[in-house]
Amino acid sequence: MKANVLAAVIVFCALACAVGCASTRQFVPLPDQQTSIQNADQGRIYVLRPERLLGAAARMQVRDGDRPIGDLGTHSYLCWERAPGKTTVFLDFHTMDDFSIAMPEELDVQRGQVYYLRAGLLSMNPVSTDTNLLDRLWRLDDAEGKLMLQKCNPPPRTAPSSR
Secondary structure, X not given: OHHHHHHHHHHHXXXXXXXXXXXXXXXXXXXXXXXXXXXXXXXXXXXXXXXXXOXXXXXXXXXXXXXXXXXXXXXXEEEEEEOOEEXXXXXXXXXXXXXXXXXXXXXXXXXXXXXXXXXXXXOOOOOOOOHHHOXXXXXXXXXXXXXXXXXXXXXXOOOOOOO
16 A cells, blocks of 8 residues: 555656656856856856755746846756856745745855855745745855755756846
């Protein structure tokens, strides 16, 4: 009986992911990933989403202030470079039932520096009403960020949109 339930859950998750997984699209130019930073006068920001199934149907949009950066799918990342200065990176989280919330992370971008932010589920507690347990952004140190980056896929290479 337990094996049948487990098999049904696995099949359901696979089907849900196949029809409802959010895909990754980057709206701004993707810097050269063979170098730690392409323009030494700017800072580089990565937003990583390592989970494969948790929250897979949820759409996450990333913004640098008011500038749309892209849509972040599961097991992937977005990356861009920007001028130094204070900014707020937003993770706009949207579920299939039209629930939406914006999660901010403030950064003071320095020239030549790389910043790693993780987007991910903190809890799967379905009865919690605490929005802090939903998806959020949090900063990683360089070692954690580099390790997680190796486990994520880059965005598909496409021409930048006119956003």
